[in-house]
Amino acid sequence: MASRIPVPGGPVRGSRSGKPIMALFDLLGRSWALGVIWQLSGGPLTFRQLQESCEQVSPTVLNRRIKELTSSGLMERGDKGYRLTVAGAELFELLRPMGAWSKSWAHNLSCDEHGDRMRDRK
Amino acid sequence: MASRIPVPGGPVRGSRSGKPIMALFDLLGRSWALGVIWQLSGGPLTFRQLQESCEQVSPTVLNRRIKELTSSGLMERGDKGYRLTVAGAELFELLRPMGAWSKSWAHNLSCDEHGDRMRDRK
DNA sequence: ATAAAATGCTACGGAAAATGTAGCAAGGGA
DNA sequence: TCCCTTGCTACATTTTCCGTAGCATTTTAT
Numbered sequence: 001m002a003s004r005i006p007v008p009g010g011p012v013r014g015s016r017s018g019k020p021i022m023a024l025f026d027l028l029g030r031s032w033a034l035g036v037i038w039q040l041s042g043g044p045l046t047f048r049q050l051q052e053s054c055e056q057v058s059p060t061v062l063n064r065r066i067k068e069l070t071s072s073g074l075m076e077r078g079d080k081g082y083r084l085t086v087a088g089a090e091l092f093e094l095l096r097p098m099g100a101w102s103k104s105w106a107h108n109l110s111c112d113e114h115g116d117r118m119r120d121r122k
Numbered sequence: 123m124a125s126r127i128p129v130p131g132g133p134v135r136g137s138r139s140g141k142p143i144m145a146l147f148d149l150l151g152r153s154w155a156l157g158v159i160w161q162l163s164g165g166p167l168t169f170r171q172l173q174e175s176c177e178q179v180s181p182t183v184l185n186r187r188i189k190e191l192t193s194s195g196l197m198e199r200g201d202k203g204y205r206l207t208v209a210g211a212e213l214f215e216l217l218r219p220m221g222a223w224s225k226s227w228a229h230n231l232s233c234d235e236h237g238d239r240m241r242d243r244k
Numbered sequence: 245a246t247a248a249a250a251t252g253c254t255a256c257g258g259a260a261a262a263t264g265t266a267g268c269a270a271g272g273g274a
Numbered sequence: 275t276c277c278c279t280t281g282c283t284a285c286a287t288t289t290t291c292c293g294t295a296g297c298a299t300t301t302t303a304t
Binding site for chain 3: 152153154178179180182183186
Binding site for chain 1: 254255
């Protein structure tokens with residue numbers, strides 16, 4: 001059980017540095033952690049709504065992410081469901097531009113792959 | 123073996139949406155993916171340097187991340203070692219502010235915990 | 245009031261990923 | 275030649291994730 005929750009200042013999934021950025025990366029480097037924050041940015045969601053909006057992530061994992069993100073002060077439980085805290089909303093603002101960026105990334109990637117196919121063809 | 127690499131448009135670790143942001147989150151939501159990008163932002167690093175700067179991450183995982191990040195166009199291999207591509211550098215620019223943010227997050231977190239301890243004491 | 249549905253969550257077994265250690269082939273340099 | 279570095283694979287163990295089932299409690303409908 002246990003499942004260490006990355007806290008800045010403490011050791012982090014094999015890391016002993018405790019550097020805040022590494023603790024943050026460890027926290028966000030788990031399945032659906034970024035997705036949960038992303039989905040909650042639209043407003044509070046219940047457990048099942050959250051699960052649904054995260055492509056039916058298994059309740060086991062969702063519950064774990066909820067505990068981790070809660071105990072690290074990024075989300076909390078209100079009466080309308082789970083929601084981002086102030087800190088969580090701040091972090092989302094840093095994440096937000098990735099939405100647009102990921103689209104052009106996707107576009108360029110598929111172009112490159114197309115290029116590869118064309119090249120392979122010769 | 124296999125180990126699916128998240129490509130926007132394709133299914134993503136249990137996800138079928140293929141939304142670019144979800145593909146990106148899946149790619150970054152793996153151990154050390156964010157860390158590798160972060161470390162490479164300082165300039166090219168050899169395999170062993172990278173491993174060292176990532177808290178001695180195991181070569182197995184490092185190699186996997188390298189393949190994933192390479193095939194998704196975020197890093198590449200030059201003659202001075204591994205380095206970020208233009209796209210990778212762009213993504214890092216979006217990540218960069220997290221460095222400062224994580225510090226204040228760490229600060230507030232430890233204050234809150236201190237508050238908890240004080241409250242528990244009564 | 246009571247049946248039906250939704251909600252938050254735990255249990256469990258199996259698959260996949262991460263860890264840690266060992267070590268090998270290729271390429272210098274002395 | 276011997277030695278050292280570099281990039282990487284092998285392998286066994288531990289951890290995490292997934293998918294399904296289901297349970298207790300609260301809410302909604304009748």
